[in-house]
Amino acid sequence: MTPVSRLTRSPIDPQGLLAAVSGPANGAILLFLGVVRDVNDGRAVTGIEYSAYEEMATRELAAIAAQAGERFGTGAIAIEHRLGELTLEDASVGIAVAHPRRDGAYMASRWIIEELKRRVPIWKREHYADGTREWVDPTRAATQAAS
């Protein structure tokens, strides 16, 4: 199985991600969804707008998927990151990993989301309940909860 990854402007499709990684060799399938939540750093959030350096982000996502496959010993990896205007509870990122054993699935999934947040050139601008908007800078935030 070959890892797949893409940017999308359509809603993340969890069933599609699961279907892309399922197979008889794998005893564990893990699905991670990062979802827009209603508070960040104490401010009421109403939505998030995602943009990207699309050519490079597509390459970085593919590189992360391939590297995770080599590191953790499974090609059953599917990653999608959404772009555009998202509202509360919309999924911004979906990661499906299947692995012969659960330990491998959990480790690969965690590694993928951390690498994605560290190096894929994607940006988000939060929209707040008071009508303001701000670019999110994770390097500035004192506490940034993993989404």
Add this chain to the structure above:
Amino acid sequence: MSVTVLLFASYAEALGTSRLHMDISEGETVTSLLDRLRGRAGAQALPPQPLVAINEQYEGAARVLQPGDTVAVIPPVAGG
């Protein structure tokens, strides 16, 4: 000799453009190009050492530019 400079998100907003062409001199580095970029209105939004990608690969500030390179100045990434 010139390169294409791409700006994104908060940097594009601050400088009022997402794409510009800049002439380069022989042996010019990323640092030197960024120093010249700082002469533009709104460039105070750029940190001392922003992330840079050349032709879609992250590169260090000492990297020497080649004519035709695409130099992306990358704000702190915030995917996920």
